[in-house]
Amino acid sequence: MGALPRVRVEDRSQISGSEAAVPLVLDVDDALLRTDMLHETAIACLKANPLRIFNLVGWLFQGKAVLKRKLSESVPLDVENLPLNEDLVAYARDAHANGRKVGLATAADELLAKRLGRRFDFVDFVIASDGISNLKGVNKAAVLVERFPDGFAYAGDSRSDLDVWAVSQSIVLAGASYDTTRKARALGKPVEAEFIRPRLGVRGWLRAVRAHQWAKNALVFVPLVLSGLATDPLALAQALVAFAAISMMASGTYLLNDLFDLRDDRIHWTKRNRPLASGALRIKHGVPAAAVLIGGGLVAAASLGLATFGLVAAYMVTTLAYSFYLKRQPIVDAFTLAALFTLRLGIGIAAVSAVPSPWLLVFSMFLFTSLSFAKRQTEIQKSVANGRSSVSGRGYLGSDAGMVVAMGVSTAMAAITIMVLYIMNDVYNAEFYRQPLFLWVFPAALFMWVSRIWLLCHREQLNDDPVAFAIRDPISLGLGGLMAGAFVLGWTL
Structure with a gap:
């Protein structure tokens, strides 16, 4: 698709002057918008209260028009920020500027459709579902023929729009699939323009499931290495399965969070x-993808035993609690993120049956709490810079910046202290390390790294996610390599 233009305006010689002058009627869901308002309102309804799933089922049994009306009445959908098909918007605006009447005809409920119509300065009329009749397919075609007996042009994208194109004077293809496009052209009507919806592709899906975040899941290998089982083929295979399980689970819950x-x-x-927010990934595709990934993660974890399954399930429950509620609770949100990182270590311990290390788990909680506060501090700074007094979707105010910095730096120093105490109290008595002196590189390198993170954060030069930043930062990678080298020397010499 990369070689294809996103917009094809057909040869206007095929379209007579009278045809070009007829009203231009725009479908909304997945045509004018890069999303579907029914799906948007359903997700917003469930976010407010997951138990409303029973309401949704009951409304659906009364018919789609009733479902859409009930959702429109109960969910204050933010229509101003819904993603647009900018090419179709520009086409419609140009048509309106040239004296053509332009309007919306949508299966969405009219309460939402009229609000959406006020977003555009080129919309002259709005026709939509009324809570009784679902304005889709043949129903929409009948209403438009009655409303515009002298003809109309219709911009749509779905198979149900073939019924409308069959009675329209000309066609605008607004992101239709190959099969729908072929059938629309077979109707023999003039095609004014074709707007091609870019395919998500493999790279788009990898962005949607945040494959770059899988680097965090490498924590499951830490217990494998520290327990001296890295050379055991069975233990290595178990750790790899654990990595796959937590990666699938994390990606599935990332999709739900988005x-x-x-x-x-x-x-x-x-x-x-992000693909879901921008409309590049449709909600109707994101929901089943999340279900498949979460299910796959649970199945992979179950193959490693009850303990691993329980920890992966605990990760899922904690992540969902975070998405629904905990991320809007200041301080609790940072602690929860740290717990999710630490659960990765627990999954690695359970997968290879390693002996749990209280030092490792407590160190992890303090370090990742600090990094979580760094992420929140960056969001606070950027929100203030954009003129907001609080962070949208979080519980932090702009005035919380000083406290967040204090808690972030203090938890970072606590993590370093715990590492020093571990080296002093346990390392020299352990048979695992032949030259424990090399391990003193760890607290020094870690101090340099977390200090750099917080310095960049203070200067407003830090990416939203410190872990993702570290993966791309040469200095962070260099310090990580130094610690890895020190570990190998302490273990093997």
Whole structure:
């Protein structure tokens, strides 16, 4: 698809002057918008209260028009930030500027459709579902023929729009699939323009499941190494399965988190480009993908035994609690993120049956609490710079910056202290390390790294995620390599 233009405006010689002058009627879901308002309102409804799933089922049994009306009445959907098909918007605006009447005809409920219509200065009329009749397919075609007996042009994208194109005077293809495009052209109507919806592709899916975050899941290998089992083929295979299990689970819960965070992500300076928030990934595809990944993670974890399954399930429950509620609770959110990192270590311990290390687990909690506060501090700074007094979707105010810095730096220093105490109390008595003197590199390198993280954070030069930043930062990678070298020397010499 990369070689294809996103917009094809057909040869206007095929379209007579009268055809070009007829009203231009725009479908909304996945046509004018890069999303579906029914799916948007359903997700927003469940985010407010997951138990409303029973309400949704009951409304659906009464018909789609009833479902849409009930959702429109119960969910204050933010229509101003819904992602647009900018090419179709520009086409419609140009048509309106040239004297053509332009309007919306959508199966979405009219309460939402009229609010959406006020977003655009080129919309002259809005026709939508009324809570009784679902304005889709043949129903929409009948209403438009009655409303515009002299003809109309219709911009749509779905198979149900073939019924409308069959009675329209001309066609605008607004992101239709190959099969729908072929059938639409077979109707023999003039095609004014074709707007091609870019495919998500493999890279897009990897972005959607945040494959770059799988680096965090390498924590499951730490117990394998520290327990001296890295050369055991069976233990290594078990750790790899654990890595796959937590990666699938994390990706699935990332998708769910993005679904529930659509509104907040769309007003965020970087998160608005995420595939779900931008509309590159449709909600109807994101939901089953999340279910498959979460299910796959649980199955892989179950193959490693009850303990690993329980910890992966605990990760899932904690992540969902975070997405629904805990991330909006200041301080608790940072502690929860640290717990999720530490659970990765626990999963690695359970997978290879290593002996748990209290030192390692407590160190992890303090270190990752500090990094979580660094992420929140960056969000506070950028929110203030954008003129906001609080962080959208979080519980932090702009005035909390000083306290967040204090807690972040103090927990970082606590992590270093715990590492020093571990070296002093346990390392010299352990048979695992032949030259424990080399391990003193660890607290020194870690001090340099966390100090650098917080210095960059203070200077507002830190990426939203300190861990993701570290993976791309040469100095961070160099310090990580130094610690890895010190570990190998302490272990083997």
